[in-house]
Amino acid sequence: MSDNPLVTPTRPRRTLFLVTCHDAPASSAPREQHMREHLAHIERNLARYVVAGPAIDASGRIDGSILVIDAADEADARALIESDPYWLHGAWSRVDIRGFRGVCGSVVGGITWSAVT
Numbered sequence: 001m002s003d004n005p006l007v008t009p010t011r012p013r014r015t016l017f018l019v020t021c022h023d024a025p026a027s028s029a030p031r032e033q034h035m036r037e038h039l040a041h042i043e044r045n046l047a048r049y050v051v052a053g054p055a056i057d058a059s060g061r062i063d064g065s066i067l068v069i070d071a072a073d074e075a076d077a078r079a080l081i082e083s084d085p086y087w088l089h090g091a092w093s094r095v096d097i098r099g100f101r102g103v104c105g106s107v108v109g110g111i112t113w114s115a116v117t
Contacts, residue, residue: 014070016050017077018100021065021086024093030086031062037085045080050107064092068100 024030031038042049048070055064065086071077077097086092102108 014101016100016102017069017071017074018098019065019067019069019077019081020055020096021067021081021092022094022096023062023064024090027091027093030089030091034085034089034091038091041084048080050102068102074099 042052050068050070052065052067052069054062055066057063067081069077069080071080074097078095081087081095081097084092087095103113104111
């Protein structure tokens with residue numbers, strides 16, 4: 001057994017959803033105009049967001065959003081994203097949603113498998 005405090009016994013792994021939101025070509029105006037609504041939407045659903053934030057390109061310019069959300073299934077994840085003002089007002093032109101299973105790291109409390117060391 002490891003002395004690492006983050007190593008815990010095997011525990012259930014939940015499926016999360018990795019969401020990549022791609023900005024529309026002219027996204028700066030809708031981003032600016034609807035940021036308060038977007039942030040309010042996040043605040044209302046905060047318990048469902050594991051982590052979220054803007055995606056940035058090599059120059060540091062925002063070009064989308066990356067979200068890891070807790071949802072019952074892909075349809076539930078899509079409904080949450082499609083109710084976001086950034087989607088409703090055209091800041092995002094495309095959204096990709098993939099199932100994601102977090103199995104290690106501080107956000108899942110260490111590791112989800114029996115320690116090998």
